[in-house]
Amino acid sequence: MKTFIAFVSKEFKHIFRDRRTLIILFGMPVVLVTLFGFAITTEINNASIAVLDRSHDSYSRKLIDKISASGYFNIKSELQSFNQIEKSFSNGKIKLAVVIGNDFGKHLITGKNAEIQIVTDASDPNTANIISNYLMAVFQNFTTESGVLPPSNLKIDTRMLYNPENRSVFMFVPGVMTVILMLVSAMMTSITIAREKELGTMEILLVSPLRPWVITIGKVVPYLLLSIINAITILLLGLFVFKMPMHGSYLLLFSEIVLFILSSLMLGLLISTMASTQQTAMLGSMMGLMLPTILLSGFIFPISSMPVILQYISHILPAKWFIIIIKSIMLKGTGFKPIAFETGILAFITIVLAVMTIKKFKIRLE
């Protein structure tokens, strides 16, 4: 135990003396969350839209007036036919088009479904989402104020053009957390072990009475602690600065986070058994871990719209399952049961990685 403490305290000295590591460790989470948080604007005003009024009655007129009076929208053009919608989008004039169906007023009064279609440019999905939400609020207002009828008679059909996936604004907190934890746990661990090999100190450690597993755990423990601190920082930022909802149990969330960190640490160890220099370790974790995690985990690009092969690859990424788990707990408030499958996969991946690492480590010692 005493030797273990001596080892871990040395590790912490390495971490706190290296300014670059410190910046990555504590600066990155804050910078990333803030960047993502503020880059995704949650407020709009004067969004350019187009209107296609197919009924031209007093109700549809009133609705259009209401939209333009709200202050959020700037009605650029009143279109005459469906064909013009696509055109207006492609020359970038508008962000959204509203189509008011035939006999709008008549249907409203007679209690049939009065139809409105919202067409958005979802190549910028967040903006599209936000604008259409604002517009919905205007419609709600319209039906209650005009006093005609219960709002249920209004049938609103939303089309997300170019990107059928409706991404949540709250995606970035789980996403950033995943990337950061992966970075700290996997990359830092693999680099620190590779460094010992590069400097030749690993040989000295192996000749010393320290058991190999003590060296391994001694390397992993500091990064486990730092990762937990990072996860908490990101969570606090998400909850208090960006008002991300948290509907589920904190205990469950915390356990899942620790499970994910363990899987990342195992990945880092596995990489370090193969890399003999810091550069290889860094490149290995960059190309092999960070890029797939950022690109394929569903953090930025929706998995369902990827080519089939990439979808299969995404299945073996711990990050994919972790993002699903976090979103379920935080946004939907689910308990353990609905995410048991995802947790199982994450645990399975962790165990497979651990076994592979131990095998590799033994071969190297033989």
Next chain:
Amino acid sequence: MTEEKVIVANNLTRTFGKFTAVDHISFDVRRGEIFGFLGANGAGKTTATKMLTGILSSSGGYATVAGFDIKKHRNRLKKNIGYMSQKFSLYEDLTLKENIRFYGGIYGLSKKETAAKTGEIVERLDLKQIENTLISEIPLGWKQKIAFSVAIIHSPKIVFLDEPTSGVDPITRRQFWNLIYEAAENGITVFVTTHYMDEAEYCDRISMMTEGKIAALGSLHELLTKYNSKSMDEVFIKLAR
């Protein structure tokens, strides 16, 4: 005093696939001796050293180091040996004192013992003014002496030195050998690998390795007479042919 054998190797062999790096070598090292393990690069010195220090397992034969079987008692063996690599491996981002404290810690020395050792090393090598300096700022020659002192911090029975003088100037090399003599006088057996043939004259006995086998073994005088040579360089060239 009977001659105690601290290293005994008997037909020790190591193969990597079809390649035999160490081919049935047998030798023994006596207590308090400075044993030179010479050979060209790639002759199998490092592989043999790795087996004796317990970081590589052997494929055949057996060996005992400090009385412990290198296969069966690896962990007890490790407590009784010291090791210094050619990279003078100290942690660059730790200070001199912290390095000593760390190595003391992993060899299970108590705080008191470590503090005493630290004082001793600092005094003997005259390092008072740099004891709190980061290793990265200390010149190579000093690092080498510190690395050696750290390797014997736990007073091992044997210390293994792997090419300890590579890349250092002749004067520093001479000073370093003085440290080795000092350790040997204190009863620590020194097992030193080198490819500098002239360093052989500092050793009590020499083994010369070529292509995985021990080609010659004996004191400098014995070898020079046997091969009718004036220097180890000559012996080496005759053997390598």
